[in-house]
Amino acid sequence: xxxLLFSVALITLAPSAEKVRNVxxxxxxxxxxxxxxxxxxxxxxxxxxxxKFAKTAVNFTNGYSSCPVCSPTRSAMxxxxxxxxxxNTDYFGAPNxxxxxxxxxxxxxRDFINSNKKKNDREKYPLLPAPYLGHLPKGTVTLADALxxxxxATLFAGKWHLGPEGYFPEDHGFDxxxxxxxxxxxxxxxxxxxxxxxxxxxxxxxxxxLTERLGRDTANFIKANKDKPFFAYLSFYAVHTPLMAPVDLxxxxxxxxxxxxxxxxxSPESPRQNRTTQSHAVYAAMIESMDSAIGHVLDTLEAQGxxxxxxxxxxxxxxxxxxxxxSPTSNLPYRAGKGWLYxxxxxxxxxxxxxxxxxxxxxCAEPIYTTDYFPTILAATGxxxxxxxxxxxxxxxxxxxxxxxxxxxRKMFWHYPHWGNQGGSPGSAIRDGKWKLIRWAWPxxxxxxxxxxxxxxxxxxxxxxxxxxxxxxxxINFFLKNTQARSFTQNPxxxxxxxxx
Numbered sequence: 001x002x003x004l005l006f007s008v009a010l011i012t013l014a015p016s017a018e019k020v021r022n023v024x025x026x027x028x029x030x031x032x033x034x035x036x037x038x039x040x041x042x043x044x045x046x047x048x049x050x051x052k053f054a055k056t057a058v059n060f061t062n063g064y065s066s067c068p069v070c071s072p073t074r075s076a077m078x079x080x081x082x083x084x085x086x087x088n089t090d091y092f093g094a095p096n097x098x099x100x101x102x103x104x105x106x107x108x109x110r111d112f113i114n115s116n117k118k119k120n121d122r123e124k125y126p127l128l129p130a131p132y133l134g135h136l137p138k139g140t141v142t143l144a145d146a147l148x149x150x151x152x153a154t155l156f157a158g159k160w161h162l163g164p165e166g167y168f169p170e171d172h173g174f175d176x177x178x179x180x181x182x183x184x185x186x187x188x189x190x191x192x193x194x195x196x197x198x199x200x201x202x203x204x205x206x207x208x209x210l211t212e213r214l215g216r217d218t219a220n221f222i223k224a225n226k227d228k229p230f231f232a233y234l235s236f237y238a239v240h241t242p243l244m245a246p247v248d249l250x251x252x253x254x255x256x257x258x259x260x261x262x263x264x265x266x267s268p269e270s271p272r273q274n275r276t277t278q279s280h281a282v283y284a285a286m287i288e289s290m291d292s293a294i295g296h297v298l299d300t301l302e303a304q305g306x307x308x309x310x311x312x313x314x315x316x317x318x319x320x321x322x323x324x325x326x327s328p329t330s331n332l333p334y335r336a337g338k339g340w341l342y343x344x345x346x347x348x349x350x351x352x353x354x355x356x357x358x359x360x361x362x363x364c365a366e367p368i369y370t371t372d373y374f375p376t377i378l379a380a381t382g383x384x385x386x387x388x389x390x391x392x393x394x395x396x397x398x399x400x401x402x403x404x405x406x407x408x409x410r411k412m413f414w415h416y417p418h419w420g421n422q423g424g425s426p427g428s429a430i431r432d433g434k435w436k437l438i439r440w441a442w443p444x445x446x447x448x449x450x451x452x453x454x455x456x457x458x459x460x461x462x463x464x465x466x467x468x469x470x471x472x473x474x475x476i477n478f479f480l481k482n483t484q485a486r487s488f489t490q491n492p493x494x495x496x497x498x499x500x501x
Contacts, residue, residue: 017357017401019382022310023147023231024222024301025373026294027077029070029159029185029240030338032320032331033063033347034278035287043260044253044278045287049295050314054351056360057312058403060396063350064369064431065318068339068416068424070184071161073317073370074235078142078162078172080374080390084415084485086140087133092161093184094418095129123495126442127426130417130486135163136172141389143374144173144231150383153225156180157214158235168200174233178217179210185240186210192237192244209246211238211286215293219300226304229381234297238290241325245285253281253288272323272423274337274344275330283328308355311380313373316348324422335457339422341414341429341438342457354380354400364403367431368396369412376400392483409433413479417441417488426488428476437462437472441488446473 037047038054066076071092072083083089136142144154156169160180169177179201189197194208204213218234262279278284294314301307320329322337322344331337331344338345350368353360371393378385379397398405414429426441434452448462448469462469480487 017354020309020311020354020356020380021229022306023152023377023381024218024234024297024310024312025077025232025377026234026236026297026312026314027074028236028290028314028316028349029238030318030321031239031287031290031316031349032322032329032337032344033316033334033349034331035239035320035329036349042278044256044262045284047287047291049291049298050351053294053298053312053314053353054361056355057351057353058357058359058400059363060350060352060368060399061363061365062367063315063348064346064367064412065316065348066370067414068318068341068345069420070159070240070317072416074160074162075136076370076392077317077373078144079136079140080143080371080386080393081140082371082392082413082415082483084413084480085392085483086137087131087486088136088162089130089132089415089486090418091184092134092163092182094132094421123493125419125491126494126496127419127488128491129419129426130488132418132486135167140172141386142172143377144169144233146173146374146378146383146386146389147229147231147381148173148175151229153221153228153230155218155221155230155232156235157218157221157233159184159237159240160235176221179214179237180235185242186237187242191242209289211236211289211293215296218297222297222300222306223304226306232297236290236293239283239286239328241321243280243282243286243326243328245282245289249285249288250282253284256284257281266327269323269336269340269423273327274335275322275327276332278330280326280328310355311377312353313377314349314351315370315373317370319343319345319347321422333456336424337422339420340424341416341427341440343436343451343455345422345424346414346429352376352400354397357401359400359403362403364399366396366399366403366405366407367410367412368394368399372396407433411475413476415480415483415485417486428480430472430476430479432472432475435468435472437469437476439473439476448472 038051065073067073069091075088154174155176156174157178161184164182169180189195192210195203265277266273334343336342336344374390375393375395379395412431417426429438436449438447447460449457
């Protein structure tokens with residue numbers, strides 16, 4: 001017995017991987033989990049630098065965003081808290097934003113109608129979306145704040161979309177802000193091309209491409225700070241609309257599309273159509289440009305001798321855009337896309353390189369999502385965790401050290417009490433192991449899927465598993481209560497029937 005106890009102690013006390021010093025986070029915008037070409041199986045898109053990176057990193061095959069749209073996920077990334085808790089549940093700029101607290105005279109009917117210009121919106125929506133906070137809550141300790149406290153040089157480059165002036169990156173722990181403002185896309189100037197008309201970035205030569213520029217600026221920051229700890233947060237505007245790319249790349253993919261005989265095709269996803277083929281030449285060109293910019297950053301780490309001491313994370317803020325605004329990509333076999341609580345809207349690529357863990361080229365099935373990056377980065381760099389800050393995040397450091405480690409029993413929740421621009425409707429969801437339950441608000445219904453055998457969510461098992469539906473529904477209720485989540489309300493101006501709600 002004594003020998004057995006001694007051997008167990010040895011296993012328990014075995015040292016974990018050494019800590020890294022620097023951190024690079026790269027987050028793409030609207031980049032679907034099927035938009036990567038890691039093994040050559042994707043016939044149309046080309047991502048050689050991400051493929052090379054994945055061979056040195058852990059690919060989390062059950063990676064998720066914290067919301068099916070952008071701002072909430074970005075809030076979760078920096079705060080380590082669920083968007084339901086911070087009340088950052090919709091993209092900033094949607095109706096009913098900028099509520100510090102709900103005013104006593106708040107009238108959801110009045111404010112929702114006043115914020116919509118179309119007269120028929122008075123009668124269009126059976127439910128009024130929840131009010132949400134259009135910036136990071138005051139007093140939020142961000143990941144950048146935490147690292148800066150320990151002497152890290154901090155850079156933000158790219159899309160911010162987390163509040164107006166006064167809530168910019170420089171107000172949340174970043175020393176340098178390149179291009180980050182309240183906008184959800186590059187909508188000023190020549191948009192993706194210089195002159196940008198963005199006061200947060202100096203214009204480059206006429207025609208310079210923004211994606212490439214952000215990669216170069218991030219690389220320059222790394223070189224300038226190679227002798228001290230740094231945190232570089234590269235937040236691409238790509239591949240968000242407007243769909244624009246360098247002409248030569250677009251021509252390349254137009255020719256490739258023709259050579260492969262690819263055609264656009266769609267299938268119904270009521271009330272929209274969902275793209276089922278990857279064949280959009282401009283989108284493919286945007287992907288290659290972003291991949292090249294990522295390669296430049298990774299090559300800079302290598303050239304500066306920093307790759308062996310830098311944690312690198314690549315992910316996206318939500319699933320690929322497949323049902324709206326040009327529907328440029330397909331997320332198949334996953335259902336729907338951005339703006340939906342189906343897998344196509346919340347499954348995202350997650351590739352993480354911890355060079356001292358020695359697990360490069362591995363896949364890991366542990367489900368993780370955006371709130372988990374904050375505690376993981378602190379743990380990987382050897383800094384104290386801040387549980388009062390990253391309340392909803394779990395460190396996945398042990399899976400970087402051992403991707404085959406036993407899966408945790410954690411549950412994952414989503415709350416999107418809004419009408420999505422992409423056709424999705426208000427609802428909440430939970431994933432518990434292989435089970436996923438979605439509770440839609442309109443028409444009121446519950447769907448249950450076994451993701452292990454049905455990742456495309458085509459077979460609703462709710463009628464066959466009433467006890468499981470009841471248990472998971474109670475879990476959602478507890479989550480909403482625990483986070484003090486805001487929800488939708490009935491619209492008395494709706495000209496339809498509430499019988500199904």
